[in-house]
Amino acid sequence: MDEQALLERVAALLAEHPPASTETMDFLHARFDAGLAWVHFPEGLGGLGLPRSLQPVVEKALHAAGAPDNDPRRIGIGLGMAAPTILAFGTDEQKHRYLRPLWCGEEVWCQLFSEPGAGSDLAGLATRAVLDGDTWIVNGQKVWTSSAHIADRAIIIVRTDPDQPKHAGLSYFVLDMHDPGVEVRPLRQITGEAEFNEVFLTDARIPDADRLGEVGEGWKVANATLSSERVAIGGSAFPREFGMVMKVAETWRTRPELRTAETHERLLRGWIDTEVARITATRLRQKLAAGVPGPEGSAMKLSFARINQQLSALEVDLLGDDGLRYDSWEMRRPTHVDFFGKDAGYRYLRAKGNSIEGGTSEVLRNVVAERVLGLPTEHRVDKDVPWKDLPR
Numbered sequence: 001m002d003e004q005a006l007l008e009r010v011a012a013l014l015a016e017h018p019p020a021s022t023e024t025m026d027f028l029h030a031r032f033d034a035g036l037a038w039v040h041f042p043e044g045l046g047g048l049g050l051p052r053s054l055q056p057v058v059e060k061a062l063h064a065a066g067a068p069d070n071d072p073r074r075i076g077i078g079l080g081m082a083a084p085t086i087l088a089f090g091t092d093e094q095k096h097r098y099l100r101p102l103w104c105g106e107e108v109w110c111q112l113f114s115e116p117g118a119g120s121d122l123a124g125l126a127t128r129a130v131l132d133g134d135t136w137i138v139n140g141q142k143v144w145t146s147s148a149h150i151a152d153r154a155i156i157i158v159r160t161d162p163d164q165p166k167h168a169g170l171s172y173f174v175l176d177m178h179d180p181g182v183e184v185r186p187l188r189q190i191t192g193e194a195e196f197n198e199v200f201l202t203d204a205r206i207p208d209a210d211r212l213g214e215v216g217e218g219w220k221v222a223n224a225t226l227s228s229e230r231v232a233i234g235g236s237a238f239p240r241e242f243g244m245v246m247k248v249a250e251t252w253r254t255r256p257e258l259r260t261a262e263t264h265e266r267l268l269r270g271w272i273d274t275e276v277a278r279i280t281a282t283r284l285r286q287k288l289a290a291g292v293p294g295p296e297g298s299a300m301k302l303s304f305a306r307i308n309q310q311l312s313a314l315e316v317d318l319l320g321d322d323g324l325r326y327d328s329w330e331m332r333r334p335t336h337v338d339f340f341g342k343d344a345g346y347r348y349l350r351a352k353g354n355s356i357e358g359g360t361s362e363v364l365r366n367v368v369a370e371r372v373l374g375l376p377t378e379h380r381v382d383k384d385v386p387w388k389d390l391p392r
């Protein structure tokens with residue numbers, strides 16, 4: 001199908017379901033069923049099996065017609081991480097069950113990976129699942145779980161065989177966040193908000209039918225999720241001078257009295273770095289269209305974090321005393337990260353988390369060193385030792 005045929009399909013959707021007189025959810029269902037949700041997904045699963053590069057054609061035409069969207073910021077983890085993993089590892093039944101409510105925003109997803117004792121060394125995690133008939137009984141604690149307070153489902157990685165080395169004894173599931181064994185508690189951040197949580201699992205139940213991939217192959221499935229996460233964080237499509245640099249350039253243009261030679265130099269460097277990252281992300285998306293995300297996503301996420309932190313610091317410096325203002329320290333429970341609806345102080349503080357979430361910058365440098373540059377790997381002494389014998 002070419003661009004013209006795709007636009008005709010969009011026009012047919014709009015004619016049958018005029019946005020002005022159609023309920024939002026009805027419109028989103030119809031859009032999904034017409035294959036116009038994510039055109040690179042297979043037919044019958046919200047897509048048309050087309051190149052990912054055609055998606056902007058659909059978005060532009062629907063936006064121009066005033067069509068509602070699925071509020072992608074609220075369901076970012078589902079779209080960016082759960083969906084590609086389900087597509088790659090789910091059974092047909094799972095794909096049909098999960099993807100439509102996920103894309104339409106009827107079900108919000110979160111990611112239960114990190115634990116108090118396992119973040120960068122995720123494969124060392126201790127949350128245990130034991131099979132009882134055809135149901136897994138799960139006990140343990142997860143932490144830093146973004147959106148758990150609004151989530152209906154979670155992708156979760158747990159230990160199903162402690163006798164195996166740490167990477168081999170893991171399995172990957174979809175967890176119903178409304179299960180009585182799931183308790184979500186807020187964690188307050190440096191911004192004052194609690195956008196993430198700790199999640200306690202006490203005899204939480206997961207039917208074996210909700211497993212993604214084989215028992216013991218959870219690490220392979222989790223790696224697909226983590227690659228997608230890095231691409232989702234660092235590889236999005238933006239116009240020129242968008243994001244953090246847009247905010248700083250805005251301040252620069254509207255407040256000439258704040259300018260100095262030093263801040264001018266910093267702004268130019270940030271502007272160029274942003275532009276280089278934007279163009280590199282375009283190349284990454286072209287590679288993505290041809291297959292699964294590779295380690296390049298790690299490099300993009302790495303530069304996204306560095307640029308965000310440098311530019312948000314520059315904005316605070318530029319604003320002088322005004323940069324120290326902070327709109328509210330009330331604890332809030334946001335449904336998504338809103339970098340640009342808030343003040344410079346919020347951006348500065350929230351950007352600190354960019355070099356931790358989705359893999360720390362130190363760990364991503366290791367990934368780039370080993371998998372992109374082919375440098376010698378880190379010494380890993382615990383690779384072949386049964387997980388139960390590892391010191392913790």
Ligand SMILES: Cc1cc2nc3c(=O)[nH]c(=O)nc-3n(C[C@H](O)[C@H](O)[C@H](O)COP(=O)(O)OP(=O)(O)OC[C@H]3O[C@@H](n4cnc5c(N)ncnc54)[C@H](O)[C@@H]3O)c2cc1C
Nearest residue numbers: 111112113114119120144145146353356357358359360362
């Ligand atoms: C805003 C935010 C949102 C998040 N959302 C989620 C979520 O939704 N779901 C989820 O599961 N997790 C989430 N996380 C958790 C995140 O993935 C972890 O914090 C991250 O992987 C780091 O793990 P850790 O905090 O245990 O730090 P650690 O792994 O204990 O690292 C501590 C320090 O040691 C360094 N370090 C560790 N290993 C190495 C190494 N091999 N080489 C060099 N340096 C190393 C790290 O870079 C870091 O500086 C979120 C985190 C943040 C900040």
